[in-house]
Amino acid sequence: MNYLLPHLSTDFSEVRDTTLGALVRHRLLSKILSGDLTPGQVLREPEIVEELQVSRVPVREALKQLESMGLVVARKNRGVSVRTLTDKEVSDLYAFRALLEGFAGQQISLRGAAERTALAARLDLLCGEMDDAISQDDAKKYYHSNLRFHWAFIEVLGNEEIENTYREITQKLHLARFKNLQDLAHRKQSNDEHKLIVAALRDAGTPAVPKSCAALLEAHVKQALVRLRQI
Incomplete structure (x- = not known):
């Protein structure tokens, strides 16, 4: 299923220039595609920060990118969750x-x-x-x-x-x-x-x-x- 994921280079000169937000997005996308994160499941910022040992900034960046891809949805006062298609x-x-x-x-x-x-x-x-x-x-x-x-x-x-x-x-x-x-x-x-x-x-x-x-x-x-x- 690798073709479903954005390409991440193994070349260290390129990895060095990859943003933390992109790496977090890649990890979350992998979990969505593997079924570890299911439609309707809430993605809690503090839990992601704790799991990946990163700050809130790249997590928020990753969630915005996933939202633009149509894979998660952000609702006021309800946070971000994996999107359920109609x-x-x-x-x-x-x-x-x-x-x-x-x-x-x-x-x-x-x-x-x-x-x-x-x-x-x-x-x-x-x-x-x-x-x-x-x-x-x-x-x-x-x-x-x-x-x-x-x-x-x-x-x-x-x-x-x-x-x-x-x-x-x-x-x-x-x-x-x-x-x-x-x-x-x-x-x-x-x-x-x-x-x-x-x-x-x-x-x-x-x-x-x-x-x-x-x-x-x-x-x-x-x-x-x-x-x-x-x-």
Whole structure:
């Protein structure tokens, strides 16, 4: 799930110039994305200061940054808490995600056979990982492989603006998606759809293929929202 987090360099010359606020934001974002901090949970400044051994200034800076990212909300006299998305927000984000993934699938399908075959092989491995996770009834393992499956299309597309936008959408949606994949039947159906997407990618341009990779990707994301609503 590393692609969901802002990049922090291991180069000490760059780390030296990284603000404490950015480091605190990174830590809090990691806790939100791991589920250690859940929607509605209050983020108490004194507790964060004590835990991270920093002053209040970088903590406030980090919380403001997370608020601008749409991941926490500040309310007068109620403090700051992890944001809970409304049903409409979840639906809107899924629709946007479907649009981006469909576009990525469409563009990649137009590329050469070698590039498509290489991506298909990578996706096959991830489908295998998800099959293993299903057999082990390991929702967390499945979730991480699922994230990597979808990110592979965005990464191979190579458009930095789309990468940034997709990352923001995934950060906001991750708890809803993880909840969706807690259901074993949903995981099985999801991975069956993944395999159809890979087959369509591998056979892109073949007239006999009933549905394009782009159409299957978009339908898969929309179907994920349907499954979430069933929970």
